[in-house]
Amino acid sequence: MWARCSYRVIAALLIASGVACDDGGVGAQHESRQTVAAAPPNVLFIAVDDLNDWVEPLHGHPDVRTPNIARLASKGITFTNAHASAPVCNSSRISLMTGLDPNTTGVFSNKHYPLREVLPEAETLTRYFMRNGYYVAGFGKIFHRDDNKTEPWDEYFWGAGRPKPASLPGHGVAALPEDIYRYFDWGPVDAPMEEWGEHKISTAAIDFLNRDHDAPFFAAVGFRLPHLPWYAPREFFELYAETDIDLPLAPAGDMEDVPADSRWLDDRSGRAHALIDESGRWHDAVVAYLASVSFVDSQIGRLLDALEASPYADDTIVVLWSDHGFHLGEKERWRKFTLWEPSTRVPLIWSAPGVTKPGTRSGRPVSLLDVYPTLIELARLPGKSGLDGISLVSLMKDPVSALSREAVTTTDESGLAQTVRSDRWRYIRNPDGGEELYDHESDPEEWSNLAELGEHRTIKNSLAKKLDR
Ligand SMILES: [Ca+2]
Structure with a gap:
């Protein structure tokens, strides 16, 4: 208790x-x-699974349609250089929810699970708000898998449901062996909206927002799409039917200057790329991901509508985040797990009444580790020592303020695969010591590995020091 x-x-x-x-x-x-x-503000905490930078405010894909995420961004601040502390669900979510870096938790992968076995004493963000008088409600996927059922909530709604196409596979699995990933499938589905988990989750959260609350609330709402398989209502596939969709750029030879152990880091997804490309299904897969993103965006829109119509509209902090990014062919990779930009970069968008200014953007490097201390400060709760992130409130007030540090992302079973992202650079150090250095000013796609060039030794060494612990 x-x-x-x-x-x-x-x-x-x-x-x-x-x-x-x-x-x-x-x-x-x-x-x-x-x-x-003044009375503490409420919190609407929106998580989206496997959502990369393909949202309108981040311009990650020119054709994506996310008018509701854009609406949230227009009300507050978008961090355009935000990164997950781990490029994989379990370790990223444990890190965000405990406010602790993977190097502190020792949780580097989905194998270090469940939460209470690996970190019995950790005070999660939700527990912290609960202890400080908040009514804490959960809807959908906040933690990884069964951690949602074992962590305490004042109320919780699981909201399962993803209708399948009439015949399986929808479009994808036929080309991909199961050992790559058994859920690698996609396709439009004709099913009543009420059968979709995303709709159930947002509906339950809307009912919650429509209730009278006599304590400040923390409502955590977690959508499971666009995690594979990309089954979504047909109307969201049709949204892109008339558009000449751009595919991600993956120039031949890009991987030749990548150290062997970095290529090894996610070998399965490298094989997936060859199979998807050879099967001629790359375009369809990109459309399916876009459709899944737009479906979730529509559900976020329902939530924002309900909040705006409620008595809590002017007194509720909204934060939207994703647990990590997602490759759809960039660097000949699919899914996550890597330390390149498509895998680490995430949407991180805030609206905080009285703090954020409409439509602001900050390009300073920030981490999902920063969500916990930022929410504490915005809610004016007692400070908590031992958190690894920093509050972003000063950046909310001054998006180009002097506050500047780097965002670190860690993966691999050992935690020995790491990357650090500064304003301009990405440096990667792989388990066997292989290095990569990319200059985002001239090479935002991370095609040219500069690590071997002597002229960049100083910047490389200074970034490498950020990874020494
Ligand atoms: Ca390259």
Whole structure:
């Protein structure tokens, strides 16, 4: 059981004596306040699985249609250089939800699971808000797999459901051996909207937003698409039917200057690329991913509509994030797991009433590790020591402020495959010591590995130091 104190009790105590709720529950002396703070803001925390930068605010794909994610961005701030601390679901989500880097958690892959076996003492973001008087509700995929069922919630809704095409495979699996990935399939589906998990999740969250709440709430809403398989309502495939869709650029020979151990890092997805390309299905796969993204965007739109029509519209922080990026042929790769830009870069968009300014953008490197401390500061909760990220509130107020550090991403079973992204550069150090260095000013696609060039030794060494722990 978690020590809890209701918001109403906190408010009464604040008014009476300047006492706030802390670890010891009601009555613990925390700090004196001269004035009574305004009611804490609510939080709408939206997670999307495997969503890369193919959203309108990040311009990751010229044809993608995400008008609702664009609407959220127009109300607040988009971090255009945001990266996951790990390019794989379990370690990324554990890292974001504990506020701890993979090098602190020791969780580098989906094999280090479940959460409570590997990190029995960790205080997750949701537990922290619960302990501080918030009503915490979960909808869909927030943690990896069964961690959603074992972590505490005041209420939780799983919302399963992904209708399949009438005949299987939809379009993809026929070309791909199962050992690459058994869910590598896609196709339009004709099924009632009520059968889709994404619709069930957003509907349950909308019902929640339509209720009267007497405590501040933290509503975590996690969509499972565009994780494979890319089955989506037919209307979202048709959205792209008239468009001449651009495929990702993958020039021949790009991989020749990549060290062998980096190519090895995700060998399966390298084989997937050859098979998809040879089968002539690359275009269809890209459309299926775009359709899945637009379907999720439509559900995010329903959520934003409900929030805007609710009494909580002016007092709710909204944050949208994805657990990592996704390759669709860039660097001859599919899915995630790599340390290149398509795999590490994520949408990270915030609207915080009274803090963010409409339509701002920041290109400073930031990490999903920063979500936990940022939410603490925005909600004006007591600071928490030991978190590995930093609050982004100063960047929200001044998007080009001097606040500058690098975003590190770690993977591999050992944690020995790492990359660091600065304003301009990406440096990668592979488990066998192989290095890559890319200059995003002249090479945003990361085609030319500069690590062997002596003229870049100084910048390379300074970035390598960021990975020494
Ligand atoms: Ca290359």
